[in-house]
Amino acid sequence: MIIRTRFAPSPTGFMHIGNLRTAIFEYLLAKSNDGKFILRIEDTDQSRKVDGAIDFIYDTLKLCNISIDEGPNNNGEYGPYIQSERAKIYKDYALKLVEENHAYYCFCNEERLENLRKIATKNKKPFMYDGHCKKLSKEEVLEKIKNGEKYVIRQKMPKYGKSTYIDQVYGKITIENSVLEDQILLKSDGLPTYNFANVIDDHLMKITHVIRGNEYLSQTPKYNLLYEAFGWQAPTYIHVPMVLGTDGNKLSKRNKDASFMDLYKDGYLPEAIVNYLVLLGWSPNDNQEIFSMNELIKNFDISKISKSPSTYDIKKLQWFNANYIKKMDDEKYYQFVLPYLKEVYDLTTYDKNWIEKLVQIYKNHISYGKQIVEETKMFFDDEFKISEEAINFMQENNTDIVINTFKNKILNIKKWTIENINFAISETKKETNEKGKLLYMPIRIKTTGLMHGPELADTLYLIGKTTVLKRLEDNL
RNA sequence: GGCCUGUUGGUGAAGUGGUUUAACACGUCGCCCUCUCAAGGCGAUAUUCACGGGUUCGAAACCCGUACAGGUCACCA
Numbered sequence: 001m002i003i004r005t006r007f008a009p010s011p012t013g014f015m016h017i018g019n020l021r022t023a024i025f026e027y028l029l030a031k032s033n034d035g036k037f038i039l040r041i042e043d044t045d046q047s048r049k050v051d052g053a054i055d056f057i058y059d060t061l062k063l064c065n066i067s068i069d070e071g072p073n074n075n076g077e078y079g080p081y082i083q084s085e086r087a088k089i090y091k092d093y094a095l096k097l098v099e100e101n102h103a104y105y106c107f108c109n110e111e112r113l114e115n116l117r118k119i120a121t122k123n124k125k126p127f128m129y130d131g132h133c134k135k136l137s138k139e140e141v142l143e144k145i146k147n148g149e150k151y152v153i154r155q156k157m158p159k160y161g162k163s164t165y166i167d168q169v170y171g172k173i174t175i176e177n178s179v180l181e182d183q184i185l186l187k188s189d190g191l192p193t194y195n196f197a198n199v200i201d202d203h204l205m206k207i208t209h210v211i212r213g214n215e216y217l218s219q220t221p222k223y224n225l226l227y228e229a230f231g232w233q234a235p236t237y238i239h240v241p242m243v244l245g246t247d248g249n250k251l252s253k254r255n256k257d258a259s260f261m262d263l264y265k266d267g268y269l270p271e272a273i274v275n276y277l278v279l280l281g282w283s284p285n286d287n288q289e290i291f292s293m294n295e296l297i298k299n300f301d302i303s304k305i306s307k308s309p310s311t312y313d314i315k316k317l318q319w320f321n322a323n324y325i326k327k328m329d330d331e332k333y334y335q336f337v338l339p340y341l342k343e344v345y346d347l348t349t350y351d352k353n354w355i356e357k358l359v360q361i362y363k364n365h366i367s368y369g370k371q372i373v374e375e376t377k378m379f380f381d382d383e384f385k386i387s388e389e390a391i392n393f394m395q396e397n398n399t400d401i402v403i404n405t406f407k408n409k410i411l412n413i414k415k416w417t418i419e420n421i422n423f424a425i426s427e428t429k430k431e432t433n434e435k436g437k438l439l440y441m442p443i444r445i446k447t448t449g450l451m452h453g454p455e456l457a458d459t460l461y462l463i464g465k466t467t468v469l470k471r472l473e474d475n476l
Numbered sequence: 477g478g479c480c481u482g483u484u485g486g487u488g489a490a491g492u493g494g495u496u497u498a499a500c501a502c503g504u505c506g507c508c509c510u511c512u513c514a515a516g517g518c519g520a521u522a523u524u525c526a527c528g529g530g531u532u533c534g535a536a537a538c539c540c541g542u543a544c545a546g547g548u549c550a551c552c553a
Contacts, residue, residue: 010553045552110551117550124477126549152551170481179479179549187551194553215547218480241482242546250546276488279501283489287500306489309546313487316502326515364515375514440511452513 003035006207007061008198010042011053015060016258017312018213018243018251021277025240026211027066028278028300038205039071041082042198044191054082060260063270065293070205078205083197090192093200093230094153094185102229103185105141106133106154128181129154153186155196155226163221168238169305170214175221183222195219199226207235214239238302241281244311251312258312267340267369272321280310290323318367325366334359337372344373345380358462361454378448379462384471386449393451399442405431406443407472416465421457447471 005026009019030037039057043049054072061068070076080086097103106129113129120127134156136144145151157180164174185196192200202210217239227234243258245251251258263273275291283306284291284299291299328336337359341347347355362375386394409424429439440456447468453459460468 008553012553042553048552106551113551126478128549150551173480175480176478181549184551189551191551193551198553213547214481218548239481244546246487248545279488281488287490289501308482308484310488313502316488319502322515362514365513435511437511444511450512454513456511 001208003030003033004038004206004208005030005035005211006038006040006202006205008040008042008201009057010045010048011050011057012048013050013053013056015057015260016251017260017263017273017277018258020060020064020260020273021243021280022211022213022240023061023066024064024274024278024296025238025282025300025302025305026209028296029209029211029238029302030069031297032300035208036069037066038076038078038207039068039074039081040201040205041072042194043082043084044187044194044197046084046189046191056261063264064274065270081205083201084191086197086201087191089204090197090200091186091190094192094196097155097185097229098153100229101156103153103155104134104182105136105145105151106182106184107136107144107149107151108132109150126179131182134182150188152184152188154182155185155222155229157182157222157225163224165220165224165234165237167217167220168236168302169241170217170239170307173217173220175218177221180222180225195222196226199223199230202235203227203230203232209238210235211238211240213242215242238305240305241307242309243277243280244309246311246313248311263317265370267336267366267371268317268321269324269336272324273317275324276317276320280312281306290320322367325369326363328363330356330360333363337366337369340370340372341376354462357458361458361462378450378453384449386445387451390445390449390451393441394445397438397442399438399446402428402432402434402439402442403446403472407469410465410469410472413465416461418457418461421460425457 007023007026009015009023027037029035039061041054041057058068058071058073068074070078070081072079072081074081083090094103098105108129112132116130117127133154158177161177162174163177163180164172167173183195184193186192201207220237220239224234243251245258260273264270271292274293274296275289278291278296278300279289282300283304285301285304288295288299325333325336334356338355341355341359358376358379359372362372365375366372406424406428409427410421413420413424425439425443428443429435432439441451444453444456444459445451447460447463463471
């Protein structure tokens with residue numbers, strides 16, 4: 001049997017990392033078994049549709065190196081892969097269910113439903129459709145339809161007994177049938193509900209394994225009843241634990257940090273995000289942490305999916321990201337980081353070598369791309385100010401001799417290179433007999449105003465001879 | 477409220493009855509390296525697995541109960 005999994009987002013133009021993580025799991029399960037990964041767009045709610053959202057989903061998956069075997073923009077024999085284009089299919093199946101007495105027409109209007117809801121809340125009972133229209137005769141139904149009355153089609157649920165199924169992660173799940181509502185299959189606009197379309201499509205598209213959040217754990221019997229009614233075999237269910245925000249709540253749009261695109265825009269590498277996400281709720285057999293996509297495919301195993309929810313921790317993501325950044329080759333890293341600088345600074349007056357050198361120094365410092373801006377600030381900021389701790393240092397130590405000696409050495413430098421600057425420092429060391437802090441700090445403070453920063457010679461090189469000299473000459 | 481699920485440190489987690497006085501990683505702290513900041517190296521960081529009972533020679537692991545947390549009960553997906 002060929003394993004077929006599917007990622008079925010609704011096109012909202014937003015993807016939080018919980019969704020992405022599901023997609024990753026689905027992709028890995030398929031690929032680790034030489035199976036197919038299908039993308040299906042669940043857009044049966046017309047009001048929530050967002051323009052360009054399908055492209056957005058494609059972009060996201062592509063960035064994450066997740067390749068789609070079948071989908072709206074890919075060929076496949078089970079299309080169309082956009083639900084709104086399959087309306088007729090769902091309707092035919094819904095009608096079939098009515099014919100076979102597994103579903104029925106319902107003409108109850110919003111007003112009556114609202115009333116039922118009110119009564120339910122008053123009695124402190126959960127609202128459940130009362131099956132009012134189930135009793136309608138064939139003739140009555142025909143009559144109402146002829147009169148143009150709006151209707152929905154509802155699934156007929158068993159009233160007694162229990163439904164049981166096996167989930168690959170959570171094991172045996174049993175639900176009382178009496179809590180199952182006669183849910184709507186076909187809405188009055190003629191489109192199916194998510195629950196219905198899902199079943200139809202998963203079957204028609206030959207999906208073998210369904211991976212989804214565990215919020216569906218107690219809803220799955222409804223699906224199974226549908227499969228049963230059609231005489232179809234239900235897929236293998238793999239419910240995965242949720243990813244929670246730091247506040248312990250479900251991830252939502254409000255959690256800005258948890259949006260894939262936002263992270264990407266801030267300079268988190270998709271490889272790092274994928275790597276981090278896959279370890280949220282799944283663990284490998286050994287202690288390996290850094291995984292390429294191929295390694296993930298090789299190692300992924302649903303039996304290692306955890307039951308308990310995990311909370312999203314950006315600190316660990318940053319560690320992964322820093323890891324991937326460090327591994328980039330110089331040119332790639334330069335191209336990665338450049339846009340963030342360009343966004344904030346006018347780089348036209350700087351030459352490429354200078355920027356490359358600058359950026360290189362901070363390769364070990366940044367844990368996400370955008371951070372380069374903050375880190376390199378002192379090289380772009382014209383404002384020169386000596387920090388408080390630096391002032392204290394200057395007051396507590398005699399620094400004039402070092403500064404003056406160094407200034408003279410710098411004046412003699414013909415070619416402004418890091419080597420020559422280092423030479424100037426060591427000459428100053430010889431002449432003044434100062435070393436360590438008392439040698440470096442005066443120069444550092446006088447030229448940068450700070451007591452921290454990258455290697456002195458590098459720093460001075462980047463600041464440039466003119467500015468360095470000017471600062472050395474200036475009085476405090 | 478009914479039902480479903482979960483509960484190992486600040487975080488991700490390993491662990492499936494006995495080399496567990498709980499691995500590994502992030503974070504945090506300390507030390508080393510170092511002019512400083514990072515990086516890197518080394519070390520510390522759960523007398524104990526939500527709690528209470530039980531089963532057992534032996535439990536984080538099995539069973540029951542309690543507590544807490546989350547989910548779910550739409551013409552949303």
